Amino acid sequence: MMFANLPRLAAVLGLLVTGAAFAQQQTPEAQAAALVAKMTPAEKVAQLQSGAPAIPRLGIAAYDWWSEGLHGNARNGYATVFPQAIGLAASWDTQLLQQVGTTVSTEARAKFNAIGAGHDHGRYQGLTIWSPNINIFRDPRWGRGQETYGEDPFLAGRLAMAFIHGIQGDDSEHPRAIATPKHFVVHSGPEAGRHGFDVDVSPHDLEATYLPAFRAAVTEGQAGSVMCAYNAIHGTPACADGDLLTTRLRGDWGFKGFVVSDCDAIDDETRFHYFKPDNAQSSAASLQAGTDLDCGDAYADLLEAMQKGYVKASAIDTSLIRLFAARYRLGEWGDGKSPYAGIGMDQVDSAEHRQYALKAALESMVLLKNEHATLPLRSGTRLAVLGPNADTLETLEANYHGTARAPITPLAGLRERFGADRVYYAQGAPIAEGVPVPIPETAFRTKSGRPGLDGEYFDKLDFSGRPVVTRTDRVIDFDWDEAAPIGGAQPGRYAVRWSGEWLPPAAGDYTLAVQVDRCFDCNNQHDPVRLYVDGRKVLDDNGDDTPMQVQLHVADQHPHAIRLEYLHSGRDQGVRLQWLAPAGAQLAQAEAAVRSADAIVAFVGLSPDVEGEELKIDVPGFNGGDRTDIGLPQAQQALLERAAASGKPLVVVLMSGSAVALNWAKQRAAAIVAAWYPGEEGGRAIAQVLAGDYNPGGRLPVTFYRSTRDLPPFVSYSTQGRTYRYFTGTPLYPFGHGLSYTHFAYAEPQLSTAQLAAGKTLTLSATVRNDGGREGDEVVQVYLDAPDDALAPRHALVGFQRVHLAAGQSRRVSFQLAPRQLSSVDAAGERAVKSGHYRVFVGGGQPGDAAGVTAAFTIGGRLVLPR
Template identity: 50%
Template structure:
């Protein structure tokens, strides 16, 4: 019997005998949910209600209400709760331009979330990351490539973001008429896209046009059309009010204009920003801050500030009735998730853990990774010829787990790194590997496999022990090629308990050059504590050991130390790692900061021996991400100060090209890179993003030609930061393909293929349209090449020119598959909202005038011939 069932039985047994045969109203599944919610909330004390308004909602045992943690993440897989399918990072999902695929991914994530929730209930666990309220997707507009969290979004375009976001929400929430499968939470509402360093105090004053033309359309689509039942408010202020205290955003727009019936959750600590120093400081104290959040319409507080609501009621800052409104919304969500009904009546209550990361789900991750690949340049070297004999694989991302995962990631059971995927994909070729360079000369990165040996084998002997100690026989013994593991909530090896285990790695380490080597032990954890300990021995002597963590700190724990390697001979190495008494916060990476010259020399040496060089360069989630303590050239606080390739990697690329061997650049990153030099000198460039657990294989399949790339860029790749306005300028003038007037390196919607396509017979349903009517646009697409492949048909609309109109806007897209010589007919329905424009006052309407339509595999060029139609009359559309 689950904890939920036990709690409900206790509540029933506490009822008077006269009611024993008839359940209390809030426990009666035959009654309407609003009536049940009203009955339950009416039985609660003020203190009990207040307790339910924070993300860690406690149990109310006397009423049989189980504890619930509202915080779960599912951006591209169920995150931070053990093994789950890792799909490409959101920006890579966007590069697929495939709406049905994104809906399938959402459905798969919700299936795995339900299975994890069922398992947690069976263990009587109410931990974070095991709930059914998923704080995804991130649909902020990626307006500037410097924003570190842009990787979490669907790119820079409101139309693409809206359609992919709606598909993801539909997949997550399901289509059952009574119950949500899970509840989706689009975020961060609103006008939020960096800088990370000022997000707790920045006030954004967007023009009415930019607000309604760029920043709100995707949110509207997910709330009004896809019916997301939750939304997360942002840290920043908008028009002078913190987003989580904004009556304009939460009251006027969300509740009134969009008729939102669900609940609002704060970003974590956002209510604190109402009153704490160096923040918005719009409230004098926490009681006033809590009251302001509730009165504005933020229903649950990720944090503890709302616990001050009891005191706020007593001093008159807020009424109990206002708190009741939020508590009713929260319990309505829980009822619609089936949390108070018999398990047999909830469709997904019996999903087992065996569905998590099963073969079907891994196949979907592989399909998504394949479809996310964007070919940016190809001089004919790709796909690699079957007879290639020696392949050099170099670069900091060639053997990087972080570059597969991205941020807000799930934990893959068996991720395959790019270098290993290439070796498997080309079994008849010799694959030689060299790390080549760090991401940046000032940053540490995982010690590469080439530095480790166990006998004649590359890597270290790894012994995995049960019980959190080394005083027993190992359950698993194997060779690990490097020490770089993410085990958050997962078992590190078959047969080992998640809560308690130990690992010992032994072998030798060889330096590429004699000297002192700055090292680091990185522990993977959200809230690091003393549950993880380690020790490192060099030549039998203790080099470093863990320092006990006092309390918990919300950042990855680091332990920097230096080892002296006096020569380039092998030296005995032993690393001990112990994890105890926790299902979370597990994983370890051994990092170093080696001299760049010997790394570069190794890369050049292997390149000279090869027929082709694969250079895996780019970024890492350790460089770009959410509010990070990083400050090196080009990077600050998780954001970027420049968009060029970091200097150490650029130097490596130039050295590789100088060998005369064809160099294929494989980019792995979450945001645009100005790889101008590579465009001029490399043989080919493939954009791989942070591609998930199957991403290494997808890259290899694309290089071999088994996967014909058809991804399209969801963001503009500018030639440099000098082409765009200041990062903290939220005005859209000069930003994104819609308002940018320069020549980018690669445009939004761009992507090559191993085959060719031709468009013909573009037809409009009419050349004169009344405002309020729908226009149909049709075209034929032919595969004119010799390979089967996917094509993304893109439709762009150029409206009558005004002071604020875009040069063009994406208003339709379809991803299709065509055999060589095959023709497919595509059709687009442009409804009034799609045909409408936003004026300087922020009003949306269909306006009269001449419109141009372009249909093709990319944005139109000056040579493109448009189809032209006119709209007569006008129609104002609601916000």
């Protein structure tokens, strides 16, 4: 009897095998639909929130969709930290941006694999990378402009495409990670009103300036997801705007991925936009408009929305299928077929990746001025290294960063390159009035008489037993986000005690401050710190959010015993021991350093403490992360003037995430280098540029204006009077500007035709030659001047290539100008190629700023282009 059933059993087994094979052949969307069909309504709603819980009965692991990778795998421990995005943009190098993206996703994969496919992945541990930020940096006052690729839509779009390609890889069905261009759209400050701001943007400006980079990221870059913005557009919040997210994004552009909200943007629709009376209705409107995933918990009210008929269950299923299709493509279920399964933790901040970081930092450097060939500095030069940015970690890492394992500050880089015995250092000034900076090594002394403090590191929280490690720390300025400072300690459990002497440079009033970079969503459960001076406890913070500062008066320069105790048991991200010192004392130290030197290198600018996302700061020149004045803060200006009074050559190195009006420095400094926030290898890169080991070739991705008075109102999103495209004044330094230690010349411009039919592609070429005596990089830029039109930009970037040329070498460079690059936008927002006389300029910058050649052509006919 048993054998009689064998044919039937074989048939059943055959069906099972066939079914399994069919399942393997199903598209990710079909697999996702089958999985979603098994979920309860409550389970479905939970999966539409960024912290999606596990569903064990369906084999679904918990997955937090929020991961960051703006300029390195971020907020998840040690990683390669590249220059901030604005610095990457200054490279004008698409191949570099692709390599950076590849590194970001490779390190994200390594950490994902270390946890294992099919296991729970918490925040910042996933493969959905919420980068790049491709908002147009329309105004230098915006604190988050540092996260962008600058002010030009073409440049931003091309760099975004390259970065996205690097993040996602070559196989769209098996991406290494998924990129998320943000914030869609017209979102660039002010920070103070961002949660309820309504942008009244014209159809022309929307199509000509704010949409093109996103269109390129989606249609050509094939980004797998998009993040919608906080702001409203003409009264409709961006995350609830169906015309934007469905008609334009999915319809016109053919987007197939998923849309995620900016964090708590759905809740903002209720609380700040007053768009709907409650989150049930705001959530329903956003989901139906095309926002699939809520970064936040407002979508929890979708259950109520379904019950009350605000949203259909089918709409929820549509979004869930998009989300789970992405998870299937990423190989989260570990079917053993992932092409990335072999990526291990040995690739995180590897030697190879550190070389990429150095290359990126080098390419980001922009030489703005070099009078009398001051740079490169001569061998054997004794240097006075001054400024609040000369020796700080935060101005290397910027914001949205990973944890740098072995960061090189400018001071360290210059000591390494020129010799510590030839470098004389003084901090000289704070970043700005009322903003503490890390106490410099010159104000600390260990028991053995060395600069710095003795650090005792414990793997316990009560300082019991012997420390695991004892070492000298020059300064207390550490980022240990999700990372242990020593081997043998847990990232979430250790204690450090620093002790030694504090050396006030003069009598006077001092502010001592301890800055713990707080986990922003840890519900006030923060790391306690205690500071002692001369055995007296002057600060005792038990983990709340109050400022940790104390004012002390010292009567002389006698040393004072100092001890700092830091107990880490949560998710706070590091610790800094800071001060505000008397201005006269700091300037006197700077003068002493200058007297011993042949030349001065001053590291001035901004810092992530004063420019950034929604900061709690209100001091002269700064408010809420934005700037109210684009000039160099007065304390730093005074430092430059005191240093220049010596008559010795002054080299200014600007470290910032934005343009700074260096009017005095342009007149008085011998040389100026824009170094941005240059990443973990930034100090080494700066030293190599100043020494001439590397010839700088970066170009400005933003306009440097002379004054805040040159700018339209910050709250206005009209492009008139903004960016190089529409600014009619004289800039301090124009978009695209950058010098070199060599010289380049252009010749022989050639067009494929002088009479072009509308809709056809124009081929343009020219010869560029290195006429100088050393090798270097030139950024060849192509600008189009369209027929006279009140709405047309002055010039429009339509092509660029970064090329390397040996001394005396020449190269023929060629550009294909497609119809979209040759088009213009009318007042109604219609983009078309129009008839008329055109001119193209090929050179090392904008027409009038750099050497180059021109050619003219005519377009005949008119062709309207798709949105």
